[in-house]
Every structure is written in C-alpha cells, then in structure tokens.
Amino acid sequence: MAKNILAAALVFLLLAAAAYASFFIAPSDAKQGLIYRILFLHVSSAWTGLTAFLIGFVGNLLYVWKRQPRWDWLGVSAVEVGLAFTTVVLVTGPIWAHPVWGIWWTWDARLTSTFVMWLLYVSYLLLRTLVEEPDRRALFSALFGIFAFLDVPLVFGSIRWWRTQHPQPIVMGGADSGMDPVMFRVLMFSWLAMLALMTLLLRQRYRLEAMRSELETMRHELEAA
Amino acid sequence: MSLLSNTFVLLGKELRTEFRSRELLTTTIVFILIVIVLFSFTFDPTSDESRRFAPGLLWLAFLFASSLMLQPCFLREQHNDTLSALRLSVTDPFAIFLAKLAANTLFLLLTELLLLPIFATMYNVPVLSVLHWLALVFFLASLGISIAGTALSAISAQARMRELLLPLLMLPLLTPILVASTEVTKALFDRAPYVQWKGIGFLAVFDVVFLTALCLFGEYLLEE
Numbered sequence: 001m002a003k004n005i006l007a008a009a010l011v012f013l014l015l016a017a018a019a020y021a022s023f024f025i026a027p028s029d030a031k032q033g034l035i036y037r038i039l040f041l042h043v044s045s046a047w048t049g050l051t052a053f054l055i056g057f058v059g060n061l062l063y064v065w066k067r068q069p070r071w072d073w074l075g076v077s078a079v080e081v082g083l084a085f086t087t088v089v090l091v092t093g094p095i096w097a098h099p100v101w102g103i104w105w106t107w108d109a110r111l112t113s114t115f116v117m118w119l120l121y122v123s124y125l126l127l128r129t130l131v132e133e134p135d136r137r138a139l140f141s142a143l144f145g146i147f148a149f150l151d152v153p154l155v156f157g158s159i160r161w162w163r164t165q166h167p168q169p170i171v172m173g174g175a176d177s178g179m180d181p182v183m184f185r186v187l188m189f190s191w192l193a194m195l196a197l198m199t200l201l202l203r204q205r206y207r208l209e210a211m212r213s214e215l216e217t218m219r220h221e222l223e224a225a
Numbered sequence: 226m227s228l229l230s231n232t233f234v235l236l237g238k239e240l241r242t243e244f245r246s247r248e249l250l251t252t253t254i255v256f257i258l259i260v261i262v263l264f265s266f267t268f269d270p271t272s273d274e275s276r277r278f279a280p281g282l283l284w285l286a287f288l289f290a291s292s293l294m295l296q297p298c299f300l301r302e303q304h305n306d307t308l309s310a311l312r313l314s315v316t317d318p319f320a321i322f323l324a325k326l327a328a329n330t331l332f333l334l335l336t337e338l339l340l341l342p343i344f345a346t347m348y349n350v351p352v353l354s355v356l357h358w359l360a361l362v363f364f365l366a367s368l369g370i371s372i373a374g375t376a377l378s379a380i381s382a383q384a385r386m387r388e389l390l391l392p393l394l395m396l397p398l399l400t401p402i403l404v405a406s407t408e409v410t411k412a413l414f415d416r417a418p419y420v421q422w423k424g425i426g427f428l429a430v431f432d433v434v435f436l437t438a439l440c441l442f443g444e445y446l447l448e449e
Contacts, residue, residue: 064442064445116397116400119397120397120398123393123394123397126390126393127380127384127390127394130384130385130386130387130390131383131384131385132385136383139445139448140380140383140384140446143376143380143442143445143446144377144380144394146438146442147373147376147377147398147435147438148398150434150435150438151397151398151400151401154401154430154431154434155400155401157401157427158400158401158404158405158427159400159404161423161427162404162405162408162424
C-alpha cells in the first residue's frame, strides 16, 4: 500500500514537472505563440498510447503462445490504458487544430488513422464483454488484438497515400521538422512522465484484472459446489 | 498435398450447401440493389458526379453486404453442431479456413459480377473498356474481405449478439481495403482511365499479411 502511494506520488511529481517545463521552460513558438504548448500533452499521449498498444500486442501474442491468464490480463490492461491515452489525443487534437488550422477536424492521415485505431480497440473491448467463457474470451480477444495491431500500419499507409488533403500537417512532425532543442527535450521529458503514468495505471489495472479473474474462478467453484 | 485435397473437398461442400438454397447470394444481391437505389437519392447521379462518388459507393455497398454475407459461414456449422466433425475430418485445420474463404471470395465475386452491369447502367459509368482491370481489383479486394471476414466470423460466431458484433469487428479492420479499392476503381472510372499500381500492390500486401496471420493463428480460432 505504502509502495503504491509512493509510486503515485512520484508519478504526480513527474507530471507536475513536465507541466511546469511545458509552460515555463519551453520557448514560445514563432508562429503559434502559446497554443502550441498543448503539443507536450498531445504528442506525448499519442506516443504513450502507441507504446501501450504495443505492450498489449506482446501480451496477446504471449497469451496465444503460453495460455497463461496473466498475459490476457496484461493484454486487456494495456489496451484499456492505451485507449485512455488515445482518447486524450483525440480530444486535445481538435482543441489545438481549431485556433491553428481554423477547423476542428481534418481528414488527415494521422487524425483519421488514430480514430480508426481507437475504434478497433473499442471493438476489442466490446468483444470481451460479449464472450462469456473466460478462456475463450481471452483467446479470441488476443487473436483479434493481434489482427487489429497488424491492421494499424495498413490503415495508416492507406490513408496517408490516398486520403490526406494536406501533404503534411503544418504542425511539427517531430525532430526532423526542425524543432527547437529545448522544446524537443521538454517533449521527451513529457513523454517520460506520461510513460510513468502509463506504467502506474497499467500496474493497477493489471491487479484489478487479476482480482476479477480470481473472483470469477471462486464464483464458478461456489456454483459447482 | 493433403491440405489442398482437403480444401477442395470442403470447398465443394461449401458450394453445394449454398447452391442448394442460394439464400446467401439472393439476400446479398437484393441488399446491394437496395443500397444502390437508396444512394442515388443522396447525390445527383450525373456522369461527372458519378465518377466521383460511384467507386466509394460501390465498395461501401460491397463491404456492408459482405458483413452480412460472411455471418453464417461459421454460424451454420455451430447451429448444426458440425464444427467438431469438420475439425476431425481434416489433417490441417487451415484447410477449413481456406475452403471457407475461397467459397466466400467466390460468392462475393459472383455478386459483384451480377451487380456491376446494373450499377454501371444506373450510374452511367463506363466499365467495358477497363473490365479486366476491374476484375483484378474485385478479386484482390474480395479476397482480402473474405480472409479477414472469415477469421472474424469464427470469432463472432461464439459471442453473444453475434449479428451485431461481426460488422463492428470487421468494418474498421477493412478500412485499408475500402480506401485502396475505392481509389483504384476511381482511377479506372476516370475520363482518361489509368491503372493505379500502387493501390493494386497495396491490396495484394493486405491479402498476404492477413493470409499469413490466418495461417499462423487460424487453428486457435477453431479450438473448443
């Protein structure tokens, strides 16, 4: 318990430091002024969400291979946490786009594929609620998770090649678009803070899933007795 | 060798089952006809407008129809309690998938073949000169839809609310197919038609990726 509180406090401190750095240490953007500072939340959440989905994919693969419930717990926890971060991306995106691009949403490759990815993982969670038997639920959702993860680069590729109206979003696309070194460092630090938050959430969610599974087993045993 | 011979036997069974009742084909064709007619009210189907909107409409109609069409492919086995027998009858469970996805591809292609002339007439798009290229796109896209759809219908058949679940799993997963086949078809419907190799290659890549995934993980989908 004390360890949990300590970890949460540490993550809170990191997030606070990242927020401070993004507001006060990173210089203002030449064109966008203050509003660009949402980047530190938006981009770091996007990367963290992708990291979580990658962990989920590994969990799914390991479940199919090893058939140990803990990999299923890891899979579902990572997907849920990834979805939370992706939701942050989808909400902060339009907030940023409106003052900068003049529109809330544009059917650009990154936005659209993030949205499709979000839908895929929502379907993954829906699938889990609709299969009753625990082993079957774990196996089928793991397999769907694998298909979904394989689909993500294809979705991104197809939309980028054919459906993007702008050649590239005007807003910086990472280090190669010539980001100020201080900005870049702050972005990396924000990502680190977000990764710490993700780890914390993932750990808690994993424990919850383990307890839920234990409860389910006990209930089955009681019913059988 | 046994994989191929098993697949052919099972494919024969799939085709016989369908052609005895023709339920799937007739309902899918009527469904697509309804969609084609209803879509015509959403824009003015003049020649120029049709060139712009028709490819997307066509593929959206096929995609929705396939989410209905692929539904019974494993459900039927489950209703008749024949899945275990099927599994016992083959040496490699991948044959079951191969047969089912080949049958589904054939059904989709047949539907497309019957509907294309009607569609071309109603929406004023010239198809005769590019027919062989259209056939290639239809084949690659239908194969992709069938590969992913057959795998997912094995999943959804074992869930509650399965009729609703399959489209939810399938449609977002097939986004790349919709985008690529729409763009290739659009290029073929152009005033100066051209072949978009990038799109054709993309469809082939999609098919290969998902066929490999199905080959690797398919047998787990049939576990009891």
